[in-house]
Amino acid sequence: MFLNQFLLLAAALFCIGVYGVLVRKNGILVLMSIEIILNAVNINLVAFGSLTDDVAGEVFALFTIAVAAAEVGIGLAIVLLMYRNRRSIDFSEADLLKG
């Protein structure tokens, strides 16, 4: 197997995730797009790990999974708080910090 086939798949997934983050208004859908981006990174880490036959790639992928789980927990709590305060989870309406 070529290394590049995994890297190109990860790059395509990453770009789809970036498109989702830019184009979505709903907070939960933005978080889902971020999950796609993080998974693309994990594919890269594991692919390089098996290229060099090193266990470090898998260990780093496991750390990324743990951090992603923490990120989803905090992100959904923030979205929930936003819904409670504004009755809407539309990120394009959250512009309090806009100058």
Added chain:
Amino acid sequence: MTALLAAISPDADIYVAQNVFFGLIAVVMLYSAYRVVTTINIVHAALWLVLVLAGVAAQFILLGAEFVAVTQVLVYIGAVVVLFLFGIMLTRASLGDDETVREEKHAMAAVVGVLLFSVMALALIDTWGDDRIVIDEPQRVQEVSDAIFSRYIIPFEAVSVLLLAALIGAIVVARKD
């Protein structure tokens, strides 16, 4: 394309079955990811996300990383997607028709995505041209756990503290009072 090339090349180290399944899973993953970012029904987006995550787990198995694949299924499909579904329920974010795509940003975001992909693809093809992955045997769980509990013990502890902090933080942020 690369999968087909690898399947017909007379070189050594060809994995025909692996390449065929890589192509199938990759197509399913890309279509599911596209549906996640474009479908207007949020619950359907969460279910398409399950397909993407399962595809990533399948790619991990193709790469011989079985422990990461199992963790992917447990943590992502088991926990994160359920968390998303609870989030959708608690915010009642209009389960049916929900026009969430910003029309004015649609074209610009598509340009950004395509440009980003072309730059990354050029760089990757230029750098890793025809490097091949040779998988003699899957990484054994014992090696992974040995590495985590010896060389990477401090990052491991840091991640556990981070998870605890995130858990407490999520409770504090979402608490009603």
